[in-house]
Amino acid sequence: MATQAHCAYCFESLAASLEKRPALSLHEVEALWAKYNTDPTITDALEDKSSLSPASADPSYKPAAISRILDSPSASASGTRSSSLQSGASTPSGTGSTSSATSQSSSQSNLVPKDAEDEEEQHPLFVAWNTVTKTGDHRLRGCIGTFSPLALSSGLSSYALTSAFDDTRFSPITAREFPSLEVGVTLLTNFEPAGDAMDWEVGTHGLRVSFTHKGKRYGSTYLPYVAKEQGWSKEEALVSLMRKAGWGGKEGEWRKVDLKVTRYQGKKVELGYGEWREWRDWVEEEMADC
The missing domain is CATH 3.30.1490.150 (Hypothetical protein ph0010; domain 2)
Structure with a gap:
């Protein structure tokens, strides 16, 4: 079954493409999403700051804060965190800028065993983008998927972009529209x-x-x-x-x-820009302490 972390990963993939930066991996998004929903305040001491080198020139660099969050015992727990932003709500701000540390994603091979890709869950899947108006109306903006089972890490990212940019019924989604989006993921x-x-x-x-x-x-x-x-x-x-x-x-x-x-x-799970942005801001705040 699809999860909101899957939706957050689709948002992350699209944001990274629009901002021309590396995206967080699915593994990172799932762990950070779980940590955010379980324990919004991270109390781990962020030691050894002086040993951190700039990440901007190395896409494979994994910020220390991400490492500590992912290693935390509660990082894999599930839970629900109340949000002041409703699903599908739009805000006047754009996709926002990210710090050089937060914009870097470690390669998936650094986070999981070598054979994990072979064991990764695979599904046929569809990703749908809607724009949400100020009055709450939903308008389809792109929907494409596949009936061939794909590993979720590659399939969700690929079809998040394909449905955003290559649905011939619509023009490609732009950065200006990003704050009005809602994504829906369906695993078949x-x-x-x-x-x-x-x-x-x-x-x-x-x-x-x-x-x-x-x-x-x-x-x-x-x-x-x-x-x-x-x-x-x-x-x-x-x-x-x-x-x-x-x-x-x-x-x-x-x-x-x-x-x-x-x-x-297959049950569709949805996530609005507002909820994703709130989570992403939390991630950036954690990384800023590095």
Whole structure:
């Protein structure tokens, strides 16, 4: 199941791309997110400051504060931290600048055993970006994913950028828009062929359909939350999905088409810019003490 740390990692990946700096790794984000939510105040003494060398010229440098946070026994714990910023809220500030120490990420190989990449959890996944207006309206800004299982460290980062910059339905997301964004991550599971086109449940299953009509092959998908959000019945969702694939037949004739339907599951988890920014500011404050 997706987590808010996964969402924070997507924000971190996009912010790093827009700011042209190295991003924190998924391992670092997960550990720091857990520490932030479990124990907002870090009391570890930040000793040996004089031994720290500048990190700006070395992307593989790992700031000492990150090392201490990640080594802390509570860094892997889970918890909930109340926030004054609501999910999806935007602020007038931009992505912000980062110190030379905070903007550096250690390579993942420095943080996990060599064989951890092979053991890393893999999932088909989708990353969606929305802009949130001052009135709270959500507008899709990009959504792209894959049905091929990918390691989350590379898959989330890759598709966070692909959905932000390469969704041909929209222009690329800009730094100016960044404070208005909300990200949604869906990890897909439980793929199985449906007994028939109606063998699925609204709000539970996503659909992937493929069919041939007049010698032309079609295919398309809707994620598990789409039909429920749109208020569609099963039939309305199927017709819309066929239209999305490019089918131009009459609405009442959809049943004449031999549909191959795969159903799957996955819960979307969302995070707004405000919550990510508050976490990232906390990280920067910790690093500033180095």
